[in-house]
């Protein structure tokens with residue numbers, strides 16, 4: 012088990028809600044920012060013993076809109092984390108930003124404090140579509156935000172894009188992708204639009220304004236092929252990077268490495284524990300300040316749960332899953348899964364290299380279904396007991412410090 016830790020900080024504030032968004036974020040709640048800030052800093056201070064049980068090599072400020080919360084506040088939280096934990100100076104430190112709320116002097120401040128990766132919500136190069144989905148910025152603002160980030164010294168910039176948007180055709184998506192490539196980002200996340208119930212865009216369900224499933228699939232395959240041609244290799248269903256620019260923090264989610272969250276709705280995964288804080292800003296603030304319970308869910312995964320997680324998350328990546336790893340970690344026979352994976356291979360949905368299996372782009376398109384079939388198969392076989400896994404430590408034992416602790420922030 013890796014002794015490295017990722018830290019996620021959730022910033023639940025936005026200037027306004029986008030039509031497709033079902034993340035836990037609130038618009039018109041700016042008055043709560045100062046109280047939230049105090050609660051967050053208190054939470055970080057109180058978590059110092061847990062933070063010091065691991066070496067932190069990634070920090071991620073997500074949301075919501077961290078850039079709207081403000082660079083000064085983000086730096087305050089990062090500095091509190093530096094004091095409370097053991098954060099490598101080489102840690103990947105990401106902040107999500109929207110093009111309309113990131114100024115040059117903010118970027119300079121963030122860089123000077125150690126934030127070294129910017130993830131920019133760009134979504135589309137078509138201004139009409141941006142307006143339709145409730146984004147507050149234009150493509151021109153995306154272009155100028157990328158330039159400002161480069162000028163301020165960010166050499167790791169990622170763009171988020173969405174395909175399958177209302178009124179979008181493949182040509183329009185190709186245009187967005189082309190314009191994004193002109194900006195030479197280091198990393199691209201390309202998500203297919205998902206209609207979440209309760210969001211304004213859900214009203215378009217079954218409407219002809221949305222691309223069909225086949226058209227959306229076509230856009231996805233076009234994305235994989237085009238980005239590969241431009242030197243962005245796919246390392247997860249929706250994520251593409253130039254060599255060495257894969258997002259270390261997000262990889263932790265898929266490779267079952269430890270991460271701890273802060274803020275409402277933030278999830279944590281440490282050893283075999285999984286827990287999530289309440290999706291309620293006021294409850295989170297008062298819970299932290301009055302020493303009350305802020306957990307919404309907590310679970311200790313058993314062996315089957317961990318093996319299922321290994322399949323579900325591992326198969327989102329191009330690294331995939333390994334027969335040997337599966338057997339060693341879960342002391343279970345891979346054969347029934349291999350039989351199913353062989354079937355997928357014949358259909359062009361999976362490939363195997365050595366003892367590893369991963370999906371092809373057409374397999375990724377069906378990944379929910381395929382993973383469901385694998386989990387069903389896995390559930391038919393009893394996983395054998397494995398006492399040493401059950402005694403896995405949870406902040407109980409601290410690893411030896413590596414040579415020279417000057418590598419950490421103080």
Ligand code: SF4
Pocket residue numbers: 024025026027028029032033034036074075076109132
């Ligand atoms: S800016 Fe991001 S988090 Fe905020 S509403 Fe839009 S998509 Fe959701």
